[in-house]
Amino acid sequence: MRKEQVEIYSDTSNAAVLRHPDRHFPGCLVQGDTLHGLRQSVRRVQRSAHLLDEEAAADLADVADHLESLLNHYKTVLAAHAIKLPFTDTSSG
Known part of the structure; x- marks a missing residue:
């Protein structure tokens, strides 16, 4: 740090x-809890992606993946500094 x-x-x-x-x-x-909530919301919507056209589903997947990457980085950094997460981590979205 x-x-x-x-x-x-x-x-x-x-x-x-x-x-x-x-x-x-x-x-x-x-904030970490907001990042987690955004990722959770996008992943819930993504599970209904079959209702979207192919381009919208791909865009949604890109957003979800980017949020996932940011959240994973956040969790790694907090763990490296022995800081407790501000949310319950159930992973996988």
């Missing part, structure tokens, strides 16, 4: 906007 100063443009709960010194544009900080 390292500490660096970031530029905080908004610290609204679940919508913090900040810029890391190594990044050109600001990003939006998503």
